[in-house]
Amino acid sequence: MTDEMNEAVEQNDSAEKKARRTDFFRRHSALIAWIPTAILCLLGVVLFLAPIGNVVKVGGDTLTGYGALGGNWMEGLKMPVIVMLAIASVSVIAGVLGVALKKYRNSLAFDIVAIATSFSAVATGSGQIAWLGSMSGSQGVVYQPGAFSILAVVFGAIFLLAAVGEAVIHSVWIADNNQRALWKTTWGRWKGWVYLLPAIILLTIFTVWPIINTFRISILEDYSVLAAKNPETAHFAVNFNNFKNVVQYSGFWNCLLNTVLLTVITVPVSTMLALIIAVALNSIKPLRRIFQTIFFLPYVTNTIAIGMVFMAMFQMIGYSPTTEPTSVGVINTIIEAFGGTRVNWVNESSSKFANMFVLCVYIIWNALPFKILVLLGGLQGVNKQYYDAAKVDGASRWRVFWRITVPLLSPMIAYVVITGFIGGFKEYNSVVGIFGTADLMGPPGSFGKPLNTMVGYIYDRIANNQGRASAAALILFAIIFIVTMINLYVSKKKVHY
Amino acid sequence: MAEELNQSEFVAVEADAVSSPKTQGGGSKIQNISKKQKIWKILVQIALYAFLTIMAVIVLFPFYWMLISSLKTVKEYEATVPTFWPNEFQWSNYSYAFRSFTCNNCGHIFYNPIAPTVCSECGLTSADFGRELFQSVGLNLGRLFLNTVIVGVVSTILSLIITILSAYAFARLNFKGKNIVFALLLATMMIPGELFTVTNYVTVANWNLLNTYTVLIITSLVSVFYIYLLRQNFMQIPNELYLAAKVDGTSDLKYLWKVMIPLSAPTLISITLLKMMGAWNAYMWPKLVANDVAHRLITVGLRGEAFFDEILQKTNMPAQMAAVVIVTIPLLILFIFFRKYIMRGVSRSGIKG
Known part of the structure; x- marks a missing residue:
């Protein structure tokens, strides 16, 4: 009896023990399975740092530590290495914290850490080899991939494979349904960011960073990429001299004047003309589509290409200040046919007034399609009852136009005026199209780019002096901002919504 | 006037x-x-x-x-009284724009976009000649076309993928910070592009990307406006469709591909067309970062000094006009076939390309 009882107890005991043991394994199986992952992580970090141990000779200098990973800041590998180091350390901390807090114990955080660190090791190692390879032959570098780099690449690759394998094992074997459900909801929560990832990466590099960096380099006196690459010249004084130099340069004021003139002349004229054409188009029925298509044609053209056509139309052929032209050009021929006298529009020693006139004609020709499109769209949306009511009241056409059409269209008019002003301040291509290459920016034989615009001024400086270019860009931005604000203020008072 | x-x-x-x-x-x-x-x-x-x-x-x-x-001859182009219809059609102006290389030995003119290795006329190579046998002449419009098509097609495809994924995330998926990110993206639309250009030049110069196809493609891949446009379109597609697809166990990507993209095809066509036109008309950025023969785009090449005729000692204007026609015609053809899509895209965006 007692034997039986004892046996039963023993049996019970061992069963309990066994059960407890299985329970322990069941509960901690995930943790145990992660031990190799943890080792992979640590080794990955060590390997990632390994290439720093190399000794690199560059042009007589012996580089060790981080110097061995690349030349100067921003150049070579330092930047990517720092970024990867940041990613690796953040993920290690996140993984360790996650395990410690038992929050992500069953998630794949640790596997991701292992993958990230071993990947970083491969990247730095191969990066250093590639860097030395590209330097080989120049600056006295003898191409010899450091032993540590090879170590990092070879073992990093093995660890990467191992870590990926671990991740697969974890997700397939260890996870139970609850964990899978958890992963699924986690993925659901983060999926959006994954979809956005490419856009966000590109926008960060090419949109967000430029906003910050343009302010930064605008206060670094005469900043340029070339100077920044050379350690001896890579020191820029921090002051507002870029702005001062831009404003004190007489060419700048010429550019600003040209830009303002072109904008102030072309925007009202093209808007008025577009409004008249749109109203005319709206009051006819047959052939309207054909006219609409014709008036839209200038939009689907290459600004530079058609600028060259305008130049050819206004140009006198074979003209110089001392010789008579063989042909006065088609526009002058038409003027002479109507009894006028020919004008030197774009040839050598032509007046600035004539040049600006040609530019304005071209810009208006170019700006009409968009404005007509928007205004006609607005007109077609106007409720016909207004016009019927006006007819009953016997209002004249003129009155109808000013009292009904214009107020009802005012949101569209405000829209085309505002976009017209913004576009006008960015005018550049049309000047290039008509007045030759970007090096001339004026009639033949002129000097100092007499017809250059603000955007042209910025682009002229981008290649050599980014400091001044960014100062000018900021000035342009400020001008556009102020003008747009004024526009919005005025339209708020005048527009009937 | x-x-x-x-x-x-x-x-x-x-x-x-x-x-x-x-x-x-x-x-x-x-x-x-x-x-x-x-x-x-x-x-x-x-x-x-x-x-x-x-x-x-x-x-x-x-x-x-x-x-x-x-279509005029140089002589007729310079006639004292301009003619309003060419007396004789000078079609060779068009081939003039496609000239690319000339053989320094026999003077044979080539129309290949890429430099030949052997002269097909006299059978010599550069090694036989002792110095560079082929000299580049004219506009080499073939090469410019090739570069522009490569850049246009690649950037349009990549940009469409990015735009579709982002618009889908903003329109259909729920995640923390969605509205903030969307507002920030819209805010960047207010800033003129010239402000970005300066730093972008610094960035691509630091990455040694100058004079590559990459630099022509990468900076303009993401257009916030197109993301916005497509998101608005995606939002109009009833959510019930998405929920039904989810019940059926359809994956997000499959739903996107089978339902969302076909339903918003008109907007996608508009975006594609405007993007292509943008590549065709791009001038300032390409001139700044990739102005070498191998990567020059068509508009940049057009406004060069390539039409200076050595024999006439002046610019061959009819040939230049022929090149202008060649650049303009594809846009007009595109417009004739896709008038509706282009006009709709333009009336919403107000931007050229």
């Missing part, structure tokens, strides 16, 4: 319109008035058509002049 003339003419018509009802007011018989009104209406219509026709002629004239100039 003619334009001002038309404008004043139109205003005059309008002014007539103002004065006439008053004179009519004095008429005694209603029938008489309606008859007068009818005549008046017809007169106004005639004036409207006349005005529109004159404006249309002004708008079309540069196209016409470009076409006929491209």
